[in-house]
Amino acid sequence: MRGIARYRCAGRDHTRIFKIIVIGDSNVGKTCLTFRFCGGTFPGKTEATIGVDFREKTVEIEGERIKVQVWDTAGQERFRKSMVEHYYRNVHAVVFVYDVTKMSSFTNLKTWIEECNGHAVSPLVPRVLVGNKCDLKDLIQVPSSLALKFADAHNMLLFETSAKDPQESQNVDAIFMCLVCRLKAQRLLPCRDTEGWPAQPQPHCRRLDEASGKGSCPC
Numbered sequence: 001m002r003g004i005a006r007y008r009c010a011g012r013d014h015t016r017i018f019k020i021i022v023i024g025d026s027n028v029g030k031t032c033l034t035f036r037f038c039g040g041t042f043p044g045k046t047e048a049t050i051g052v053d054f055r056e057k058t059v060e061i062e063g064e065r066i067k068v069q070v071w072d073t074a075g076q077e078r079f080r081k082s083m084v085e086h087y088y089r090n091v092h093a094v095v096f097v098y099d100v101t102k103m104s105s106f107t108n109l110k111t112w113i114e115e116c117n118g119h120a121v122s123p124l125v126p127r128v129l130v131g132n133k134c135d136l137k138d139l140i141q142v143p144s145s146l147a148l149k150f151a152d153a154h155n156m157l158l159f160e161t162s163a164k165d166p167q168e169s170q171n172v173d174a175i176f177m178c179l180v181c182r183l184k185a186q187r188l189l190p191c192r193d194t195e196g197w198p199a200q201p202q203p204h205c206r207r208l209d210e211a212s213g214k215g216s217c218p219c
């Protein structure tokens with residue numbers, strides 16, 4: 001049987017928790033991507049996220065169990081403004097999402113990056129760029145070359161994928177697993193218990209589902 005690595009904090013053993021926030025315009029598919037990663041399915045119907053929805057998934061990498069706490073944020077200004085400070089507090093990694101069929105969601109990325117930088121997120125916090133809805137091949141407006149240039153300029157990896165297409169599910173997993181691997185490599189990252197995770201459900205905050213998965217580093 002393989003041993004599970006655990007880290008000791010204040011005399012107690014803890015599974016490390018990594019907080020990953022998912023940011024981008026409304027309707028780009030943030031909820032669907034997080035659903036695909038945490039639940040393994042594409043939700044039949046979604047509504048605009050209000051505040052934040054929490055999802056989590058426990059993964060095992062090189063013998064260490066890690067809890068990935070995914071913050072599915074609201075893209076609509078009116079549904080997010082009271083929550084923005086909470087999004088960025090103690091964040092470990094950021095996923096920026098645009099819709100490959102909607103150029104404005106790509107050009108707006110600079111605003112999302114500015115917001116992130118404006119909340120003093122350390123440059124050491126890894127960030128990735130995700131172009132979603134690649135299944136809509138005939139409707140693509142954002143060329144990969146343009147997205148790649150943008151990602152390079154901002155020191156991010158680019159993933160182009162689809163939350164909807166089941167054949168893309170491994171790519172969706174790779175987005176998050178890649179971040180987890182990078183965070184795991186940052187050995188000084190402290191373990192946290194439930195800091196940043198509301199003890200009680202709050203208005204506009206719902207903790208949805210939990211699934212478990214095992215994986216190896218996709219990077």
Ligand SMILES: Nc1nc2c(ncn2[C@@H]2O[C@H](COP(=O)(O)OP(=O)(O)OP(=O)(O)O)[C@@H](O)[C@H]2O)c(=O)[nH]1
Nearest residue numbers: 026027028029030031032046048049075133163164
């Ligand atoms: N074709 C296609 N549609 C998708 C994909 N991902 C999401 N959608 C659709 O896009 C719409 C918006 O998806 P959501 O995940 O709710 O978008 P969101 O970014 O969470 O939006 P907000 O919560 O308002 O910020 C829904 O109708 C989804 O079914 C995808 O990969 N392909």
Ligand SMILES: [Mg+2]
Nearest residue numbers: 030031048049
């Ligand atoms: Mg949403």
